[in-house]
Every structure is written in structure tokens, then in C-alpha cells.
Amino acid sequence: MAHLARLLQFSDSTLPIGSFAFSNGLESALQTGVVSDPDSLLRYVDLVLRQTARMDGIALLHVHRAALADDYGEVLLADRELFCRRVGEEQQLMLTRVGKKFGELVLKIMPSPLLQRWLDAIRANEAPGCLPIGQAIALANMGVDEGEAFVMHQYGIASMILSAALRLMRIDHIETQRILFAAQGRVEGDYQAVRELSLDEMASFAPVFDVLVAHHTTTHVRLFMN
Structure with a gap:
């Protein structure tokens, strides 16, 4: 029961790591008309979850396994590989700012030598300090299995x-x-699709999303950092 309670704690949308400052491209999607109503919002969430599974999700699974094997070199490699594949300065900023905050928060709650080494x-x-890397290390340290870690990460993105x-x-x-409930229905399929993929296969083709990320950098009025 404690295991489940702690998993819920780290998947809570109110976790104080600064994620409230980012919209994951939604702000530009609304400004450009890509999202205009609940149905298009659901399609947008699905798009981002599919892209995230094939990028962040692969890195998370790789690092979860590396953390269990105490392979620090693989942790650093996955962190760099994920950072380099994220298109746009704002996307990189989102991953790293929230990732660092997550690491700092977890270390104030529980000890984790590998997480401390990564934060140093x-x-x-x-x-770079990408969020999925810190999540994988912390959750592996807590005894959370990789499937649960993947679900938690994907839930956090949708939320x-x-x-x-x-x-x-x-x-x-x-x-x-309603949209969150519907979107979570894809999580097992996404996990099965990426669980055997290597870091070299970490990629996503989502040109509309990439254009929205670029659009946000030139917007004069912005509520979110991304």
C-alpha cells in the first residue's frame, strides 16, 4: 500500500517541480487554431503522448534498467541522447528545468546515491538533466517497475x-x-511499442508539433514558458 501511495505522490500534478509553467505546445496550438475545442484537444494530447512515448519513454525505460544495474555511464548517455533529440530551445528548457527540480525534490524526501550523482x-x-532520466532513477530506487514508471511519466505529460x-x-x-480518461487508454499499447527499442531508435515524426514549438518562441504575448 505504501508503494502505491508513493507512486501516486510522485505522479500528482501538484508536485512542486515547476511543470505548471509549461503547456507542452498547447498555447501555440490554440493560437494557430490547431486546437479549438475538446475533440481537437484530445487529438492533440494523443499526438503528444505518442511522440513522448517514442522519445522520453524510451529514455526512461533505458535509464530505469541502467539504474537497477548501477550503470551510471548509460544514465548519462541516455540523458544526452534525449536532450539532443528534443527540437527547440523551449522544449529543452522544459525537460531540464523540471528535471533538475524533480531531482532536488526527491533527494529532500529520500536518499538515492545515483540520483545525487546525476544532480551533481x-x-x-x-x-543536461532531462526529467524522464530523474524519474527513472528515483522510481527504480523506490522499487517501482518499469511499466509503472512509464505509466506515471505518460500520465504526467497528459496532466x-x-x-x-x-x-x-x-x-x-x-x-x-473525460479527455484524460480517454487518453490514458493508449498507454499500454505505447509501452508495448517501445519497450524493446534502443536509444538509437529514439525518434518521433511530428512536424506540426515541431512547428508549434517554433511558433511559441516568436509569440509576443505568452502565458507559458513553452
Whole structure:
């Protein structure tokens, strides 16, 4: 029961790591008309979850296994590989700012020598500090299996977007919960699709999303950092 309770704690959308400052491209999606109503919002969440599974999700699974094997070199490699594949400065900023905050938070709650080593590397500019890397290390240390870790990460992405939607568009909490419930139905399929892929196969083709990320950097009025 304690295991489940702690897993819920680290997947809580109110976890104080700064994710509230990012919309994962939704702000530009609304400004450009890509998202305009609940149905298009669900399609957008699905798009981001598919992309994230094939990028962040692969890195997370790789690092979870590396953490269990105490393979620090593989942790650093996955961190760098994920960072380099993220298109746009704002996407990189989102991953690393929230990743560092997550590592700092976890270390105030529980000991983790590998997480401490990774955080020290971030502070020394020897590692970028992407969020899925810190999540994988911390959850492996807690005894969370890789499937649970993958679900938690994907849930966090969907929750981040829908939290932003409540501030950006005319939609209520009930509708966002309906969308969240529907979007989570894809998580097992995404896990099965990526669980055997290597870091070299970490890639995603989502040109509309990449254009939205680029659009946000030139927007004069912005509520979110991404």
C-alpha cells in the first residue's frame, strides 16, 4: 500500500517541480487554431503522448534498467541522447528545468546515491538533466517497475497539457477529466511499442508539433514558458 501511495505522490500534478509553467505546445496550438475545442484537444494530447512515448519513454525505460544495474555511464548517455533529440530551445528548457527540480525534490524526501550523482553532474554542466532520466532513477530506487514508471511519466505529460488547457481555453474540469480518461487508454499499447527499442531508435515524426514549438518562441504575448 505504501508503494502505491508513493507512486501516486510522485505522479500528482501538484508536485512542486515547476511543470505548471509549461503547456507542452498547447498555447501555440490554440493560437494557430490547431486546437479549438475538446475533440481537437484530445487529438492533440494523443499526438503528444505518442511522440513522448517514442522519445522520453524510451529514455526512461533505458535509464530505469541502467539504474537497477548501477550503470551510471548509460544514465548519462541516455540523458544526452534525449536532450539532443528534443527540437527547440523551449522544449529543452522544459525537460531540464523540471528535471533538475524533480531531482532536488526527491533527494529532500529520500536518499538515492545515483540520483545525487546525476544532480551533481547537472550542476557541474556535465549532464543536461532531462526529467524522464530523474524519474527513472528515483522510481527504480523506490522499487517501482518499469511499466509503472512509464505509466506515471505518460500520465504526467497528459496532466500537464490539460492543466494548461483550463487556463488557456473555455473548458471545464469535467471535460478535461473525460479527455484524460480517454487518453490514458493508449498507454499500454505505447509501452508495448517501445519497450524493446534502443536509444538509437529514439525518434518521433511530428512536424506540426515541431512547428508549434517554433511558433511559441516568436509569440509576443505568452502565458507559458513553452
